[in-house]
Amino acid sequence: MDTEKVVETTNVEKTKKEKVKVVFGWIGYVATLILLAYLIFYFVFNLVSPNLTARYMGFKGYVILTDSMEPKLVPNDFVFITAYDFDDLKEGDIVAFVDPNDNVVVHYMAEWTVNERGDKCFRTRPADPEASMDYWRITKDKFVGIYSGRIPKLGGVLRVVGSPIGLIAIVVIGVSIYLIVHIVKKDNKEKKQKEEALPQDASGEVIEAEAKVIEEKPEAKEEQKEPKE
Structure with missing residues (x-):
């Protein structure tokens, strides 16, 4: 009876573990598909419109190439640019935008203004407080996003x-x-196959064969009697 209870308990535990494994497997599978779909869409969008990826996909990373934002940002820093409401920008924000040469620039937002057509826009400046403001005026369609963090030298x-x-x-x-x-997988598989080949009891535990040591006893030798003269 005790053996049957042990076997039943072991089977129940195995069934529970298998169910949990299946559930987590499906969760991981679905999460992987969602992540893969997002990455594919992100990659395609980045090819079609690289300068506007942050605005429509939520974020994008850029590499700082010049020293115009030192000491805040230095060359080879990897910066994260995230989507942000154009109208909520304020002086001193670090923003990313597309300049007239179609390059993405990361500078400080300096002031609000309007262009010759009367469109709302802002001007920017580098980190040096004594430097003059940039000549361009950035409208909403040229605004990429706002700086949210960096990884130095990445x-x-x-x-x-x-x-x-x-x-x-x-x-x-x-x-x-x-x-x-x-x-490693091959070694683990071979090890598992060897373990499964060993005899097991009702609970699934491997029974180790008892080694019997046979002591060899020396054979008695008959003493040879020397003939008497």
């Missing part, structure tokens, strides 16, 4: 990764990781 790493040498390094590392994972 931009330099990304630029290296994007180079031919960086791409080769990524491929080599990826192949190495794949081979290591494959070898």
